[in-house]
Amino acid sequence: MKQVIKITLVVLFFAFSLSSCGEKLSGKDESSFDSSRKKVEAKLNDKEKEKLEKALRVTLSEAMWLKMNEAEKYTGESINRISMRLVDGKSYSAMLDLADDILQKQQERKVAHLQNEIDSLQKYKTEFELIKKELAVFELEPVELDLEDFFGEPVPRIIVSMKYIGKQPLKGSQGFSYILKKRSTQAIISNEQSVYGESESVLQPGESRVNTIVFNQNKKCKCPKNSNSLKLDINV
Numbered sequence: 001m002k003q004v005i006k007i008t009l010v011v012l013f014f015a016f017s018l019s020s021c022g023e024k025l026s027g028k029d030e031s032s033f034d035s036s037r038k039k040v041e042a043k044l045n046d047k048e049k050e051k052l053e054k055a056l057r058v059t060l061s062e063a064m065w066l067k068m069n070e071a072e073k074y075t076g077e078s079i080n081r082i083s084m085r086l087v088d089g090k091s092y093s094a095m096l097d098l099a100d101d102i103l104q105k106q107q108e109r110k111v112a113h114l115q116n117e118i119d120s121l122q123k124y125k126t127e128f129e130l131i132k133k134e135l136a137v138f139e140l141e142p143v144e145l146d147l148e149d150f151f152g153e154p155v156p157r158i159i160v161s162m163k164y165i166g167k168q169p170l171k172g173s174q175g176f177s178y179i180l181k182k183r184s185t186q187a188i189i190s191n192e193q194s195v196y197g198e199s200e201s202v203l204q205p206g207e208s209r210v211n212t213i214v215f216n217q218n219k220k221c222k223c224p225k226n227s228n229s230l231k232l233d234i235n236v
Contacts, residue, residue: 025095027088030080040092052092055099059086062102065109137166138174141208148214157214164203173197178213 026036041049063083067074074082141161147154164170173195180190196209
């Protein structure tokens with residue numbers, strides 16, 4: 001039993017010695033790197049050379065990431081210099097292991113980045129829902145329909161008032177979308193948006209936002225006799 005263990009240990013030591021004595025890449029400078037790469041590739045077949053090339057590209061991509069995201073740590077160093085530092089002293093098999101480790105790190109960073117984006121979008125969604133809930137406390141008051149003098153010509157207009165019925169003062173601006181349609185055909189007569197207030201504005205309970213929609217300035221539509229023939233869609 002002891003003899004078997006000794007033989008196994010000898011075989012393992014021999015295999016380790018072979019791998020440790022293989023050609024290695026030098027990252028001292030570009031000249032030494034090119035020279036060492038030729039020596040490494042001299043003992044590789046075409047498939048292994050292709051794997052080494054891919055591993056070097058992965059390492060270069062990591063060097064680019066480090067330069068952009070850890071700039072202070074690599075001040076004054078080029079991407080090539082960082083890349084050569086990563087490969088310095090690496091054998092063919094060590095380069096493959098390095099590339100696998102880098103790919104794993106890159107994947108973890110991608111997942112973390114996507115998770116941060118999801119969390120950020122969820123935060124914005126939550127804030128939007130809260131704002132939407134706040135803005136839902138607007139009540140449409142009776143719509144007024146009359147004529148306005150437009151350079152001596154009577155032009156129909158609609159005055160729309162949105163009353164704030166919330167119990168607490170509403171801070172910030174509010175945006176309203178007004179779509180005026182003909183009820184019979186659903187044809188859009190007017191479509192516009194209005195924004196009231198600024199980020200620091202405060203709307204008190206009971207106050208209204210009033211908008212005047214002037215249409216038919218091109219005289220294509222006559223002012224309707226009955227306001228019920230019009231349909232007003234309002235989005236807050």
